[in-house]
Amino acid sequence: HIDVMCPFAYQTSRWLRNVRDELGIEIDWRAFSLEEVNRAEGKKHPWERPWSYGWSLLRIMMWLRRSDADASDRFYERCGRALHVEARKPHEPEVCRELMGEVGIDPAELDRAVADPTTNDEVRADHQRVLAAGGFGVPTLFLADQCLFGPVLTTLPDQAQRLRLWDGFVAMADTPGFFELKRSRTSAPEPIADELV
Numbered sequence: 001h002i003d004v005m006c007p008f009a010y011q012t013s014r015w016l017r018n019v020r021d022e023l024g025i026e027i028d029w030r031a032f033s034l035e036e037v038n039r040a041e042g043k044k045h046p047w048e049r050p051w052s053y054g055w056s057l058l059r060i061m062m063w064l065r066r067s068d069a070d071a072s073d074r075f076y077e078r079c080g081r082a083l084h085v086e087a088r089k090p091h092e093p094e095v096c097r098e099l100m101g102e103v104g105i106d107p108a109e110l111d112r113a114v115a116d117p118t119t120n121d122e123v124r125a126d127h128q129r130v131l132a133a134g135g136f137g138v139p140t141l142f143l144a145d146q147c148l149f150g151p152v153l154t155t156l157p158d159q160a161q162r163l164r165l166w167d168g169f170v171a172m173a174d175t176p177g178f179f180e181l182k183r184s185r186t187s188a189p190e191p192i193a194d195e196l197v
Contacts, residue, residue, distance in 0.1 A: 001129075002029060004058065005054035010047040055123060061075055071103075078099045096110055137145050139151070
């Protein structure tokens, strides 16, 4: 589960794509809204607005996923890179349309996605799935029936590290009774460098 607006989810997605390419794992990108989970009491829910930053991008992802999971993947990667690497604003509809065209997606799909109220339902269902499993943010990974927060990465691991991290992540998830592992961040996240993709 990701939110396009989250740099940590984007960094983790880069790691997961590399692992997928090397090990052939399957990734099913799902939604979680930081906009909703952090919403101040009394403010409108994101689905109550015609366009709502990260929420609308998640609606487009869900719309694309219905017929083409690869298009949904390309859309998320391109929007994430635009925001977190290039400092562009994919949450602005016109920029979003440009980015869609850059990865071979008809920009009119944006209008179709936000005109269909059931895309709100899909994002809400994904979001609720995380909350119901005890999750609270992104990145959140489900391995089988386990809901796992993280890994939160400040840098993209090199080739050897990324496979070791995957193996360790799976090993912890498979260990009965394992609950939590955390260390304090001692440095700011490094800029997400495009050449590391």
